[in-house]
Amino acid sequence: RAPAVLTVGAWGTQSALGLSKKPKIQRWRGTVSPVELPGGHTTTVLPTVHPAHVMRAPQWGPALEIDVARLGRVLREAWAGPPEEREGHHIVIARDRATLHAELAQLLPGAPIGFDVETVGLGPTQTALVCFALSDGARTIVVPWSRSRDGTSPWWNGCASKVADAVSDALSTRITITHNGPAFDHIVAARYGIRIAAWDDTMLAAHVLASHMPKDLGHVVTMRHDVGPWKELEDRTADLPRLWVYNARDTLYTLMAWTHSITTAPPLSAATRKAIR
Incomplete structure (x- = not known):
């Protein structure tokens, strides 16, 4: 099992989070979601935009870079939960x-x-x-x-x-x-x-x-x-x-x-x- 997963695009995010409908990835990207797995394990799902989308719309490149860096932080330090x-x-x-x-x-x-x-x-x-x-x-x-x-x-x-x-x-x-x-x-x-x-x-x-x-x-x-x-x-x-x-x-x-x-x-x-x- 992976301690954290970076999902790219809407379909990967829907599968990883178990969502009933295809999500709007531009609204889910950048968020952090703990997910329970079978056997009592957990992982952390971090959605981002698909690299193919960035190729078509380069202005989303910084968002993808920020989200990949976020994955690194979660892997190094774990997620402390919502700020509040x-x-x-x-x-x-x-x-x-x-x-x-x-x-x-x-x-x-x-x-x-x-x-x-x-x-x-x-x-x-x-x-x-x-x-x-x-x-x-x-x-x-x-x-x-x-x-x-x-x-x-x-x-x-x-x-x-x-x-x-x-x-x-x-x-x-x-x-x-x-x-x-x-x-x-x-x-x-x-x-x-x-x-x-x-x-x-x-x-x-x-x-x-x-x-x-x-x-x-x-x-x-x-x-x-x-x-x-x-x-x-x-x-x-x-x-x-x-x-x-x-x-x-x-x-x-x-x-x-x-x-x-x-x-x-x-x-x-x-x-x-x-x-x-």
Whole structure:
């Protein structure tokens, strides 16, 4: 048995992961999936694009190189699991104001904060907020906003404005990091009284730094970090606790992708930085 397997293309990935349908390989590539084998053994499956695809579309060459390097890391060091499950990080569900205030006070002073909203659907000017999350990289705080997936049962009866003010205060002295925030998260947050001050955005950064590649969060994150296929395993009909964890991952991974881009990208001109922001 192999401790880790690099599957190339959709068919190999479908077979290795036991998927019922042919996967969209560009959405699965770059992810890390532990798989149980007969006899109680396990292996780790790492999908990537097929080399033949890279021959037809050379812009995918760096993605293939990154995925092969990821296989090397897993073989040398094994996979420590998703970032949110590793030592030094924890997820908190702020079900009451006391917990929320205590956790907001623990955020790293002046640190950039990942921010992501989960809603009923698209359309930022009308969709209902279900929950949102903030993360400084060590602690991710999920704030429920509705008691149901349809966003119709308020969580914070009578004190929603105070919760929004507390979150706004925490963001007022920090840079808020989103993915497609100006076109979605910022708008939804403002509708519910949450004020975002200074900000950066990983989707806008992707347009500037790699405009020829996909801009979705899954691609942006897996080009930089070793994570599970959290986007492909999302279940929009799941219960709230599962949605909270999904929200936490989106938020933490957005911050991780931004931090990596800022620390590894070549120096940007003032005009480019203005375009990103």
